[in-house]
Amino acid sequence: MYKVLVADAISDTGLKALYDHPNYVVDKNPGLAPDALKEIIKEYDALIVRSQTQVTADILEHASNLRVIARAGVGVDNIDVNAATKKGIIVINAPGANTISAAELTMAMMLSLARNIPHAHASTSAGKWERNNFKGVELYEKTLGVIGMGKIGSEVAKRAKSFGMNILGYDPYLTEDRAGEMGITKASLDEIAAEADFITIHTPLIKETRGLVNDDYLAKTKKGVRIINCARGGIIDEAALVRALNSGQVAGAALDVYETEPSTNTELLSHPNVVVTPHLGASTVEAQEKVAHEVSEEIIEIFETQTIRSAVNMPHVSGETHKKLQPYIDLGDQMGALAIQLLKEAPDKVEITYYGQLSKENTELITRTIVKSILAQHLGDAVNLINAQHLLKDQGVTSNVSKNPKSKGFASYIELTLYRGEAKANIGATLLNGYGARIVKMNDYRVDVRPEPFLLYIKHHDIPGMVGRVGSMLGDYDVNIGTMQVGRSVIGGEAVMVLTLDKAVEPEVINALTAIKGLEYAQFLELTDEKIPVHN
Ligand SMILES: NC(=O)c1ccc[n+]([C@@H]2O[C@H](COP(=O)([O-])OP(=O)(O)OC[C@H]3O[C@@H](n4cnc5c(N)ncnc54)[C@H](O)[C@@H]3O)[C@@H](O)[C@H]2O)c1
Ligand SMILES: O=C(O)[C@H](O)COP(=O)(O)O
Numbered sequence: 001m002y003k004v005l006v007a008d009a010i011s012d013t014g015l016k017a018l019y020d021h022p023n024y025v026v027d028k029n030p031g032l033a034p035d036a037l038k039e040i041i042k043e044y045d046a047l048i049v050r051s052q053t054q055v056t057a058d059i060l061e062h063a064s065n066l067r068v069i070a071r072a073g074v075g076v077d078n079i080d081v082n083a084a085t086k087k088g089i090i091v092i093n094a095p096g097a098n099t100i101s102a103a104e105l106t107m108a109m110m111l112s113l114a115r116n117i118p119h120a121h122a123s124t125s126a127g128k129w130e131r132n133n134f135k136g137v138e139l140y141e142k143t144l145g146v147i148g149m150g151k152i153g154s155e156v157a158k159r160a161k162s163f164g165m166n167i168l169g170y171d172p173y174l175t176e177d178r179a180g181e182m183g184i185t186k187a188s189l190d191e192i193a194a195e196a197d198f199i200t201i202h203t204p205l206i207k208e209t210r211g212l213v214n215d216d217y218l219a220k221t222k223k224g225v226r227i228i229n230c231a232r233g234g235i236i237d238e239a240a241l242v243r244a245l246n247s248g249q250v251a252g253a254a255l256d257v258y259e260t261e262p263s264t265n266t267e268l269l270s271h272p273n274v275v276v277t278p279h280l281g282a283s284t285v286e287a288q289e290k291v292a293h294e295v296s297e298e299i300i301e302i303f304e305t306q307t308i309r310s311a312v313n314m315p316h317v318s319g320e321t322h323k324k325l326q327p328y329i330d331l332g333d334q335m336g337a338l339a340i341q342l343l344k345e346a347p348d349k350v351e352i353t354y355y356g357q358l359s360k361e362n363t364e365l366i367t368r369t370i371v372k373s374i375l376a377q378h379l380g381d382a383v384n385l386i387n388a389q390h391l392l393k394d395q396g397v398t399s400n401v402s403k404n405p406k407s408k409g410f411a412s413y414i415e416l417t418l419y420r421g422e423a424k425a426n427i428g429a430t431l432l433n434g435y436g437a438r439i440v441k442m443n444d445y446r447v448d449v450r451p452e453p454f455l456l457y458i459k460h461h462d463i464p465g466m467v468g469r470v471g472s473m474l475g476d477y478d479v480n481i482g483t484m485q486v487g488r489s490v491i492g493g494e495a496v497m498v499l500t501l502d503k504a505v506e507p508e509v510i511n512a513l514t515a516i517k518g519l520e521y522a523q524f525l526e527l528t529d530e531k532i533p534v535h536n
Pocket of ligand 2: 050051052072073074075076098279280281282283
């Protein structure tokens with residue numbers, strides 16, 4: 001008998017498969033305080049949550065029997081996935097099951113903003129009859145900028161078109177062809193700022209999108225623009241938004257998500273030109289049934305048939321083959337993250353080659369991990385190990401995975417190349433017996449670098465004094481160097497330097513480095529903690 005704890009408000013209809021199955025006991029206990037959850041978690045084999053329950057490392061310390069954490073929804077920002085992975089707990093989610101509900105809320109928010117519905121309702125229900133106070137605007141023939149043309153952004157664009165809106169879409173993966181098929185125009189962020197009457201945001205909250213809509217961006221928007229965010233708090237800088245609302249640069253904003261939730265930003269929440277809801281994007285009967293149904297079915301599959309459909313992580317597993325491949329799976333994770341940072345944009349082609357002994361193994365899971373790591377840069381939690389290759393195809397990216405039994409100088413070696421038009425980024429890596437993971441090739445230069453959290457990649461002319469100048473510049477900014485590697489193609493030609501650092505560097509350090517004579521290019525690369533497992 002498996003015990004399942006449902007710790008947030010989850011649809012009973014969606015949980016039916018679990019209730020009906022003789023092997024499962026389901027306990028519903030929404031809204032547990034962290035200490036209470038810590039107390040009882042050891043009794044459970046599976047935990048189902050939405051976004052409220054914080055599944056911290058501290059709670060997981062007590063989860064001695066837990067095998068699965070299911071997020072009945074998309075975002076796993078409330079779950080310490082790294083801690084779960086270390087404890088061998090599978091984390092699953094249900095991306096896509098609440099897409100329509102989130103798209104429909106976005107339309108409701110846009111219409112509410114255009115026609116002042118919440119404020120007119122409050123006034124009328126208070127006994128007033130203020131027909132002159134609530135003159136709105138039509139959506140018809142207005143321009144809507146959609147930032148993030150993934151699942152929800154595309155559904156919003158489709159619906160907005162039926163209102164006669166002109167749609168501008170921005171997404172690193174949006175091609176002219178796909179935009180043409182959807183009857184929208186591919187645009188840049190600046191073009192959206194300059195032309196849109198309404199802007200709606202549908203990206204994940206990732207490093208690149210945090211504070212995307214800030215003072216600078218708002219200053220570029222059309223005066224009187226209306227902005228909707230039903231994606232994630234933090235993509236809009238709330239302080240900047242309040243300033244723009246007060247100055248009239250932004251005529252109105254409709255928000256479902258906030259920098260911190262529950263939000264206490266009263267200046268924003270009570271602003272007369274703002275419409276707010278408490279993170280209701282997925283709160284419909286249908287979405288809640290779908291997410292609960294998807295995770296219930298999957299929990300049963302995991303326990304009954306050991307099949308995983310939607311895993312966010314891949315816990316370090318026992319079993320000889322997995323044990324042997326696990327270090328390569330972790331290496332693949334690091335390679336994907338480094339290559340996509342080097343490319344700096346979404347790829348249109350991915351090439352992976354396994355050389356030497358590894359070419360004789362089943363490398364499927366390594367490939368999935370590499371692809372997940374590449375896509376996660378732009379898709380965040382929406383990509384998991386199971387849907388990674390499917391999403392890659394969906395985004396119109398071609399891929400080529402090949403195997404070559406030749407050794408390439410190492411017993412096993414993986415090479416990953418990403419392309420975007422003429423641009424290319426490439427990482428070659430291996431495991432050195434007794435020494436762990438090594439990046440041995442970067443953008444076609446031979447190097448020998450241990451993957452560490454903070455790396456600096458520099459392209460420069462092979463002239464005397466470069467190493468010293470870079471070292472002393474980093475010293476000026478109090479950045480300590482762990483290791484330094486130089487690689488060059490020919491003496492006196494182009495060269496690369498790869499450094500491991502003790503901390504992250506700010507853009508001003510990169511600017512200072514690029515001012516060094518003979519230094520062509522400097523880029524800071526980061527690997528998050530979960531990508532650096534202990535056996536490295
Ligand atoms: N309010 C809610 O209750 C609710 C419900 C569901 C989803 N969401 C959120 O909505 C957002 C979109 O979800 P989705 O299912 O459509 O995800 P998705 O992965 O299908 O689409 C996200 C898109 O954003 C694009 N993107 C990444 N970085 C970008 C950038 N810098 N500029 C422009 N586009 C960028 C990606 O390429 C991708 O196509 C996510 O943040 C998700 O967590 C909120
Ligand atoms: O990530 C999600 O799926 C949405 O933000 C919905 O979150 P919720 O399940 O807490 O409503």
